[in-house]
Amino acid sequence: MTLQPRRAGPPPAPHPRSRTRTGALPEPLLGLLGLVLLAGVLEVLPRTGVVSADYLPPFSEIADALVGVAGEESFWQALLDTAEGWGYGLAIAVGVGTGLGLLIGSVEVLRRATASTIEFLRPIPSVALVPLAVLVYGTGLESTLLLVVYAAVWPVLLQMLAGVRDVDPVARDTAASYRFTRWARLRHVTWPTALPYLMTGVRLSASVALILAISSQLIIGSPGIGKEIALAQSSNAVEEMYALVIVTGALGVCVNVAARALERRVLAWHTSVRTEAVT
Amino acid sequence: MTSTDVKSAVRADSGLLDVRGVQKTYYGSGRTVEAVRDLTFSVGTGELACIVGPSGAGKTTLLKCIAGLLPPTGGEVRLGGARVQGPPPGMAVVFQEYGRSLFPWMTVADNIALPLKQKRTPKPRRAALVAEALESVGLRDVPHAYPWQLSGGMQQRVAIARAIAYEPDVLLMDEPFAAVDAQTRAELEDLTRSLWRNLGMTVLFVTHDIDEAVYLGQRVLVLSGSPTVVMEDVAVDLPAEREQLSTRALPRFAELRAHVYEQVQRAKTFHTAPAAGASA
Ligand SMILES: Nc1ncnc2c1ncn2[C@@H]1O[C@H](COP(=O)(O)OP(=O)(O)OP(=O)(O)O)[C@@H](O)[C@H]1O
Numbered sequence: 001m002t003l004q005p006r007r008a009g010p011p012p013a014p015h016p017r018s019r020t021r022t023g024a025l026p027e028p029l030l031g032l033l034g035l036v037l038l039a040g041v042l043e044v045l046p047r048t049g050v051v052s053a054d055y056l057p058p059f060s061e062i063a064d065a066l067v068g069v070a071g072e073e074s075f076w077q078a079l080l081d082t083a084e085g086w087g088y089g090l091a092i093a094v095g096v097g098t099g100l101g102l103l104i105g106s107v108e109v110l111r112r113a114t115a116s117t118i119e120f121l122r123p124i125p126s127v128a129l130v131p132l133a134v135l136v137y138g139t140g141l142e143s144t145l146l147l148v149v150y151a152a153v154w155p156v157l158l159q160m161l162a163g164v165r166d167v168d169p170v171a172r173d174t175a176a177s178y179r180f181t182r183w184a185r186l187r188h189v190t191w192p193t194a195l196p197y198l199m200t201g202v203r204l205s206a207s208v209a210l211i212l213a214i215s216s217q218l219i220i221g222s223p224g225i226g227k228e229i230a231l232a233q234s235s236n237a238v239e240e241m242y243a244l245v246i247v248t249g250a251l252g253v254c255v256n257v258a259a260r261a262l263e264r265r266v267l268a269w270h271t272s273v274r275t276e277a278v279t
Numbered sequence: 280m281t282s283t284d285v286k287s288a289v290r291a292d293s294g295l296l297d298v299r300g301v302q303k304t305y306y307g308s309g310r311t312v313e314a315v316r317d318l319t320f321s322v323g324t325g326e327l328a329c330i331v332g333p334s335g336a337g338k339t340t341l342l343k344c345i346a347g348l349l350p351p352t353g354g355e356v357r358l359g360g361a362r363v364q365g366p367p368p369g370m371a372v373v374f375q376e377y378g379r380s381l382f383p384w385m386t387v388a389d390n391i392a393l394p395l396k397q398k399r400t401p402k403p404r405r406a407a408l409v410a411e412a413l414e415s416v417g418l419r420d421v422p423h424a425y426p427w428q429l430s431g432g433m434q435q436r437v438a439i440a441r442a443i444a445y446e447p448d449v450l451l452m453d454e455p456f457a458a459v460d461a462q463t464r465a466e467l468e469d470l471t472r473s474l475w476r477n478l479g480m481t482v483l484f485v486t487h488d489i490d491e492a493v494y495l496g497q498r499v500l501v502l503s504g505s506p507t508v509v510m511e512d513v514a515v516d517l518p519a520e521r522e523q524l525s526t527r528a529l530p531r532f533a534e535l536r537a538h539v540y541e542q543v544q545r546a547k548t549f550h551t552a553p554a555a556g557a558s559a
């Protein structure tokens with residue numbers, strides 16, 4: 001008997017984005033068009049006097065300032081500092097959240113004992129910890145890290161807790177009946193089940209971490225883009241301030257794109273399970 | 280293996296698998312279900328017994344108790360003389376929900392190899408066992424596919440391949456052929472019998488299909504409807520050499536099938552213990 005798998009080879013690429021008739025334009029081009037339109041509006045509003053150019057300079061001037069800023073070494077240093085605060089903070093948050101999530105999630109007693117504590121701690125806005133951070137760490141990178149880690153750990157932890165609980169009872173029985181060791185169960189059953197949840201957590205945390213990194217620089221004045229924005233504002237360099245705001249927006253987009261790419265890579269089998277499973 | 284089946288009911292040895300007064304009640308929130316009331320039987324070493332019974336009779340529950348996955352509320356299960364308190368070594372289970380028992384994040388070959396790795400089977404031997412098992416269920420070409428890329432029947436065969444690659448002493452199968460076509464089913468039935476005869480393992484086989492139970496088994500245990508007891512233990516005195524067409528054409532096969540059929544019909548309304556003695 002020769003049987004072919006319904007589909008051999010690696011899991012399929014996700015379905016192409018709905019390329020329905022939104023005009024003859026493909027989606028990326030359409031998105032670009034939207035951005036150009038926004039730039040146009042930002043150009044016209046101050047020029048026609050609808051908004052005072054003191055508060056919102058025309059887009060062309062912001063773009064000029066952006067080019068100017070990009071030529072300064074201090075800008076790149078600030079960008080690096082921000083990336084550092086974000087990256088280290090996120091890494092710590094993911095590590096701690098994943099570890100705690102696995103531990104708490106697999107031990108029923110721990111899960112029940114910590115549930116209310118988590119519900120209490122989670123809603124505390126990270127910025128409420130600014131005074132504490134300054135008191136303990138001053139205005140350096142550590143302060144940023146404290147705030148970033150505190151905010152970014154929750155999505156990872158909560159997703160991980162949900163993921164660990166989602167292990168299929170039949171898969172669990174299978175592992176038990178073949179006498180998998182504790183480690184093998186964690187490695188081959190619990191971990192792969194929780195991975196999609198973890199990836200969602202990481203994606204959420206990545207955005208939160210960026211927000212917190214920049215906020216803390218703005219408020220505390222630890223080095224980074226946030227601090228540069230505050231400086232630009234206080235020295236009345238409005239164009240420059242907007243230029244830096246645009247940079248933060250671009251950072252956000254990069255973070256999101258990177259997180260989604262990672263998710264797709266890691267979960268190749270999973271997205272396909274969702275769309276292709278025969279049950 | 281002798282050429283005629285041993286009448287296991289009168290077999291002298293203590294029996295490898297001993298189910299003694301097993302009772303199982305599920306305590307849910309507000310709902311308690313007595314799935315199994317009182318089951319006592321034994322299956323000798325190297326014996327192939329089939330279990331039939333109405334849906335919801337507690338066959339899966341019984342299998343889970345035997346597999347050490349569920350603690351019985353009352354009674355005990357003994358395997359080779361020792362009380363079962365957790366999944367015992369040398370036992371493989373083919374679950375009714377075969378699809379969910381395969382790990383979707385692993386290829387078919389990895390799914391089959393992982394239990395062997397847990398058993399510390401050396402790598403070359405592992406590869407050979409995986410290939411052999413896939414070959415015997417007719418899935419030679421799919422080791423690198425993922426389970427979700429296969430049809431339901433193919434997934435079921437992968438689950439069976441995983442169990443036989445494990446080379447168990449005791450094999451528990453919970454309606455393992457439910458999702459395959461008639462032709463494949465016949466092949467798998469013959470495969471089960473030949474594996475059983477070659478490897479000398481003890482097989483407990485749950486099925487809804489009365490023909491299948493009679494064709495496969497040396498014994499057929501008929502369970503009553505819930506609350507469940509063993510209603511009858513039918514010895515299948517057909518020749519050990521079985522063949523799909525000729526065996527099923529035997530007058531004795533028809534008699535046994537009719538007998539088990541009546542019992543199963545009775546099982547649906549059965550609630551008190553003793554039934555007529557086993558068929559002669
Ligand atoms: N986890 C559980 N919690 C509560 N009740 C359960 C549970 N599992 C099974 N039951 C109940 O126990 C009874 C027996 O179920 P079981 O799955 O053992 O039946 P079965 O004989 O395998 O049926 P089928 O032939 O349909 O597979 C049913 O009434 C079912 O509702």
Ligand SMILES: [Mg+2]
Pocket residue numbers: 338339340375453
């Ligand atoms: Mg069942």
